Amino acid sequence: MPWDERYEAVIGLEIHAQLLTETKAFCGCSTKFGDSPNANVCPVCLGLPGVLPVPNRTMVEFAIRMGLATDCTIAPRSLFARKNYFYPDLPKGYQISQYEEPICTGGAITIRLPNGAQKRIGITRIHMEEDAGKSIHDRGNDTLVDLNRCGVPLIEIVSEPDMRSPREAYLFMTAIRQRVTYLGICDGNLEEGSLRCDANVSVRRVGDTAFGTKTEVKNLNSFRFVEKALEYEVNRQIGLLESGRRVVQETLLWDADREVCVPMRSKEEAHDYRYFPDPDLAPVLVDADWIARVKSELPEMPERRRDRYVRDFQLPEYDAEVLTTERPVAEYFDAVVGAMKSRTTETRKLASNWVMGDVLRVANEQHVTVSDIPVAPERLAAMIDLVIDGTISGKIAKEVFDIMMTDPDAPASIVRKRGLVQVSDTSAIEQVIDAILRSHAPQVEQYRAGKQQVFGFFVGETMKAMKGKANPAVVNEILRRKLAS
Amino acid sequence: MPVSVRDVEQVARLAKLEFSPEEKERLTYQLNTILEYMDQLNRLDTSNVEPLSHVTDTGNAFREDVRRPGLSTDEALQNAPDRTEEFFRVPKVIGDRNE
Numbered sequence: 001m002p003w004d005e006r007y008e009a010v011i012g013l014e015i016h017a018q019l020l021t022e023t024k025a026f027c028g029c030s031t032k033f034g035d036s037p038n039a040n041v042c043p044v045c046l047g048l049p050g051v052l053p054v055p056n057r058t059m060v061e062f063a064i065r066m067g068l069a070t071d072c073t074i075a076p077r078s079l080f081a082r083k084n085y086f087y088p089d090l091p092k093g094y095q096i097s098q099y100e101e102p103i104c105t106g107g108a109i110t111i112r113l114p115n116g117a118q119k120r121i122g123i124t125r126i127h128m129e130e131d132a133g134k135s136i137h138d139r140g141n142d143t144l145v146d147l148n149r150c151g152v153p154l155i156e157i158v159s160e161p162d163m164r165s166p167r168e169a170y171l172f173m174t175a176i177r178q179r180v181t182y183l184g185i186c187d188g189n190l191e192e193g194s195l196r197c198d199a200n201v202s203v204r205r206v207g208d209t210a211f212g213t214k215t216e217v218k219n220l221n222s223f224r225f226v227e228k229a230l231e232y233e234v235n236r237q238i239g240l241l242e243s244g245r246r247v248v249q250e251t252l253l254w255d256a257d258r259e260v261c262v263p264m265r266s267k268e269e270a271h272d273y274r275y276f277p278d279p280d281l282a283p284v285l286v287d288a289d290w291i292a293r294v295k296s297e298l299p300e301m302p303e304r305r306r307d308r309y310v311r312d313f314q315l316p317e318y319d320a321e322v323l324t325t326e327r328p329v330a331e332y333f334d335a336v337v338g339a340m341k342s343r344t345t346e347t348r349k350l351a352s353n354w355v356m357g358d359v360l361r362v363a364n365e366q367h368v369t370v371s372d373i374p375v376a377p378e379r380l381a382a383m384i385d386l387v388i389d390g391t392i393s394g395k396i397a398k399e400v401f402d403i404m405m406t407d408p409d410a411p412a413s414i415v416r417k418r419g420l421v422q423v424s425d426t427s428a429i430e431q432v433i434d435a436i437l438r439s440h441a442p443q444v445e446q447y448r449a450g451k452q453q454v455f456g457f458f459v460g461e462t463m464k465a466m467k468g469k470a471n472p473a474v475v476n477e478i479l480r481r482k483l484a485s
Numbered sequence: 486m487p488v489s490v491r492d493v494e495q496v497a498r499l500a501k502l503e504f505s506p507e508e509k510e511r512l513t514y515q516l517n518t519i520l521e522y523m524d525q526l527n528r529l530d531t532s533n534v535e536p537l538s539h540v541t542d543t544g545n546a547f548r549e550d551v552r553r554p555g556l557s558t559d560e561a562l563q564n565a566p567d568r569t570e571e572f573f574r575v576p577k578v579i580g581d582r583n584e
Contacts, residue, residue, distance in 0.1 A: 021550050028553025037571040038562060042555030058550035079538055086501050088575040135578065144572035147561070272499060277538035285544035 004242070009234045010202045010211055011169045012161035015176050016154045017186040018131065018194040019062045025130040025153035026053030026096060026281075033192050037146035045151035047092030053280055055080070059153040060103070060284055062185040063128050064294045066155055067104030069179050069301060070123050074291050078103040080128075080281040083273045088145045089133035097156075099275040102127035103284060109179065110303070111171040121172050122160030129154050155185075161200065161211065166230035173197055173226055178302055182327045190222050197221065199230060202247070203237045212237070213247040217261055219254045229254035233261050305330050313337070314345040319352045322360075332359065332370045335377030341385045351384055358401055375404050383411035391415060393422045395468045424471040426478065429462070432470070433478055436461050447483055455479065488516045 024031055027044035044051045067074050081099035104126035110118050133150035135143050157176060163169045177195055180186035187194050202214035217233050220226045232254075237247050252261040300308075302324045309320035324330045333355045337348055355370075359380070363370045383400055386392045392400060392415055403414050415421055423429060436458060437444055447454040462475050493513050497504055504512065555561075558571055567574040 023550050023552050027555070028548065028551065029555045030552055036558070038558045038573070040555065041558075041561045042553075046556070046561060054546060054548040056550050057547035060547070077544070084499070086499070088573065088578055136572070137577065141577055142567075142574045143576070143578050144569065144574055146572060274499070279539065282541075282546045283539060283544045 004238050006206055007203045007234075007238050007241075008164050008206050009166065009230070010161050010204060010214075011163040011166070011230060012200040013157075013159045013163070013169055013172060014198045014200075015157045015159075015173065016131075016196040017066075017157065017176070017180050019059055019153040019155060019185055020187055021056055021058045021062070021153055023056055024151035025056055025059050025128070026151060029151065031152045035148055037144075038148060040148045041150070046147060047090075053096065053278075055281060055284065056153060059128055060286070061294060062153075062183075063103050063126060063155050064286060064291065065183050065185055065298065066157070066180065067107065067126055068291070068295050068298060069183055070104075070107035070109050070126070070157075072104035072107030072123060072126060074286050075101060075103055075105065076286055077101070078127075078284045078286075080278040080284070081275045082278045083129075083275055085273060087132070087135075088143060089135050089147070089150065091133075091147065091150065095130060095132065096278055096281070097129035097275075098127035103286070109172070109175050111168065111175050113171070114167065119162075119168065121162045121168075121175075124158045124160055126155050126157050129156060161202075166227040166234065169199060169230055170223060170227045173223060177223075178325065182299055182301060184299070184327075193221060195221075197226060199226070199233075201230060201233045201237070203234055203241065212241075213249050215247065215249065215261075216251045217254055218251060218264070219256075222256075225254055225256055228259065229261060232259065236261065299327065302327075302330075313348045315349060315352055319349070319356060322356050323352060326369075328369045328371045329355065329360065332377050336381045336384070339378045339381035340388075341381075342388050347384070347388055350387065351381070354380060354384060354401075358398070362405065374406070374408075375401065379404060379411060386411055386415060390424060390471065391422060392420055393468065393470070393472060395463070395472075396420050396422065399468075420469060422471050423466060423469050424474050426474060429466070429470050429474055430478055432465050433458075433462055433475070433482060436465065437482060444483065455483070458483070487520055488513055492516075 018031075021031055023029060024040075024045055027042050029042050029045055030040045032040065044053055064074055066072075078098060079101045080096050082094040083097045083099070084094040086093055102125045105124070107123035107126070108120050109123065110120050113119055131149050131152040131154050133145055133147040135145055137143050159172060163172055173195075177188045180195070181188040189195075197220040199217045199220060200214045201217055202212035204210065204212045215233065215237070217229055220229055233252065240247055251264045253264050254260075255262050305324045306320040309315045309323060310317060313320075315323070322329075323333045333351065336351045336355060337343060340347055340351060359370055359373065359375070362373050362375070366373065380401075383397060383404065386400075387394055387397045391412075396415075400411055400414055400420060403418070404411060407414055409417075440458075440461070443454050443457060447458075458479050459472070459475055462479070463470055463472070490509050490513050493504070493509050493516065497509075562568045562571075562573060565573045
């Protein structure tokens with residue numbers, strides 16, 4: 001819903017990304033999602049007395065990776081802190097987090113706005129923390145607690161209040177998701193809660209420089225909700241101001257069923273977390289060597305890849321965008337191009353069409369990532385080679401691709417054993433065309449009387465008669481010659 | 486007295502503790518004594534001293550990301566005041582946190 005244009009929104013996001021480690025942040029319990037309740041717990045994550053948490057090196061490494069991929073400064077020394085609050089899903093009575101000295105500060109990422117312009121969104125900080133367990137409220141009068149998730153490592157990415165519309169917030173969240181999945185540090189799975197988002201929202205008159213009173217909207221756990229919930233909240237705040245009332249600083253929960261933001265029933269004490277450095281955990285020291293190594297191991301990030309496809313491969317912007325949205329797709333495409341015999345602007349565009357078309361279609365239909373479809377990139381490349389060298393037509397190629405889904409044979413032998421080789425032999429095609437022209441005298445008359453579109457009809461008839469195997473260029477040429485005479 | 490009975494009640498609420506009026510009085514006195522001592526320390530000029538978070542100067546005590554066996558569900562739940570087969574059971578909680 002568009003809002004009163006005299007106002008603008010000011011939005012900052014806090015995104016929690018669950019890290020793809022094998023084990024929890026401070027103990028060796030499994031992080032696997034979906035295991036039976038309270039199966040992945042130990043004295044450390046249960047907060048039993050006398051235990052000592054020990055940080056997972058991979059968690060730290062993943063945080064550094066994200067920091068480098070978002071142009072953050074990596075702190076040479078950062079601290080874990082205790083965030084104190086009582087809730088049954090947090091048996092220690094505090095969450096281990098980072099407060100005054102987080103591992104990453106002062107970065108940014110660039111989003112592409114719908115009008116094509118780029119916008120830089122600042123990243124205030126990225127810090128490491130542990131997740132809480134899960135409370136289940138809907139069974140009977142009690143609350144049931146599962147602590148499998150308690151202690152699973154997260155990074156929290158805090159943005160600057162740089163977004164001016166719910167759309168920009170959505171684009172930022174999409175960009176974060178793309179980055180964490182490219183980096184292999186988070187699976188980006190929203191249904192399983194691998195990415196969770198809270199937003200700080202305020203509105204102000206366009207032209208004002210001071211911020212309005214903000215509210216915090218929680219529970220934005222789906223990309224669809226982000227925009228909707230923020231639009232709702234922006235409109236609500238503008239409505240308040242327009243009717244002479246004021247915005248009250250409060251925390252709201254997005255209710256996805258009713259599509260409204262409702263104030264959270266919170267007690268006054270809720271925001272007194274009494275942070276202090278955790279004496280159980282030594283400072284995290286990151287030296288230049290560690291940073292250099294992580295940097296050297298970073299994958300090619302989406303925008304660099306996109307630029308490479310446009311600059312080096314001369315692919316259209318649109319293709320480059322689609323191919324780089326997800327890392328497996330980009331890697332599949334790179335593998336296809338790498339395995340093709342002929343690598344020109346035209347053949348790369350042909351490969352792009354195949355990946356954006358049939359490959360993505362099949363992956364969607366089968367609900368798998370492209371790396372798991374039955375046609376490996378090398379086989380697709382071999383098939384495209386056959387199109388390029390004229391062995392099969394583009395039309396037959398579609399058929400060959402479908403066969404390759406179930407037949408693991410090499411494309412060349414599929415083409416051979418099924419007799420799909422393209423006919424470029426002029427005399428064979430001529431014979432067929434002669435017969436067609438003979439049996440369609442009225443259409444020939446029409447064409448010669450100036451009805452050009454009948455030409456397509458003859459091409460179609462010829463292809464049909466030759467089961468699609470005729471070389472289209474040859475067919476066109478012969479038809480043109482015969483019809484002209 | 487920097488700490489009032491109301492402060493004690495607030496801290497007690499945060500820590501989910503309950504005290505009798507006499508205990509509150511006593512704790513108010515004790516907390517003030519402790520804070521008075523802190524005030525004494527505050528008289529030192531520490532403007533050129535880095536804040537100390539840890540008394541040892543170690544860093545990077547990491548573990549590798551390798552699974553280690555934990556407790557069985559039954560062991561994990563055995564100290565719980567109330568439980569089901571697989572869950573901790575607690576009185577209904579709503580509000581405080583985003584769930």
